[in-house]
Amino acid sequence: MIDIKEESTEERILIAAEMVFMRDGYNGSRMQDIADKAGINKAMLHYYFRSKDKLFEHIFDLKSKLFSPKIEGLLAENQSFIELIQNFIEKYFELLIANPFLPLFIINTVNNPNRPDFLEKLPYQLNRKFAEKYLEDLANRKVKQINPLQFIISVMGMCIFPFMAKPMIKKAFEMDEVQFEKIMEARVEELKNYVEMILKP
Amino acid sequence: MIDIKEESTEERILIAAEMVFMRDGYNGSRMQDIADKAGINKAMLHYYFRSKDKLFEHIFDLKSKLFSPKIEGLLAENQSFIELIQNFIEKYFELLIANPFLPLFIINTVNNPNRPDFLEKLPYQLNRKFAEKYLEDLANRKVKQINPLQFIISVMGMCIFPFMAKPMIKKAFEMDEVQFEKIMEARVEELKNYVEMILKP
DNA sequence: AAAAGTATTAACCAAATGGTTAAACCAATT
């Protein structure tokens, strides 16, 4: 348990709210729970953030930016599509290992029919840039012909799915937490190999 | 909207509960909402199923069996590991297209820390049988050497992920519902190709 | 037809929950 006593009240609320919302989702979260975790009175939550909705929106805004990561850094170096994807997998796994609840949080929020506007907040540039780079390399015969849309969805799925299905995976393969983490670390290289096997002409 | 007026009260409750629980999750669902959809009094829900918990458990029991599908049928025919996986993808997509909310429902339930027992209810034989078959084919040099555990997780992820990320995918690639469904249908062949490219020696 | 069992309803209840208010507290300013 992190000690959040040192921070300012507003920071403590944000840290507590992030913990609770990420773990329990909007509907499963209780303002009292957040207040307790922040070590403050429930009224303070409304003093700093007017309502549960507004507080949630604040957390979502912070977290949603992480989900489709900025790939400017990846694109900067003049690399092939295969290298680009492999690089993406590496960076994305770092993020997911640091934020294992992020996928479920984002996907649940975005699937909530009561909050269609939240869908707009996610950054979507990434997919187009991937597709562009793919077509460029295809013209130069540096990659096999596949459907880039399907391919990108596949890569995302292979990265994200295990973090959402973690309890099932642990159970199915009789793993403890440490073993699971080891598997996730090893997964990066495995996926990079798959990418090569699928794309290399 | 399906007309459920013809069915018995108990059946109508189950149909309504399935709709609501699958869409809104346990915490997001309201007993009143289920009662309204079933066209009955709220007290009837408690008359037939003692509590919200029990009703939810009933629905989960029915749906959880679908998630890790029986592969006896697939294993019966004496086929290679590659064919087995390809066959699995085909059958699994049929299921997912018919039950697009199933993955999110199961994964959310199983990630709920308040209900650790629900994790036990899922069928897990499938993974072991896949691994066995893989090792058999590996010995006969019919498949490349990969990590079967990582591979199975990858296949599951590639199948399941797009159904959970559907709102984001539609938004990112500016698709409507019909286009999305077409992409999902086409996805089967694409994934079967990936499997060959990864596994064929 | 009477009795007995089953299904259904309206009204009600208690707890939980998001949110408000008015007073108290505290730090800086004058």
Added chain:
DNA sequence: AATTGGTTTAACCATTTGGTTAATACTTTT
């Protein structure tokens, strides 16, 4: 020291929500 502005608290409020109850309607048995 008094004023002022922001911060914090305890108590309170209204609504929602899962669940109950007692009476009523409907079916089946005798």
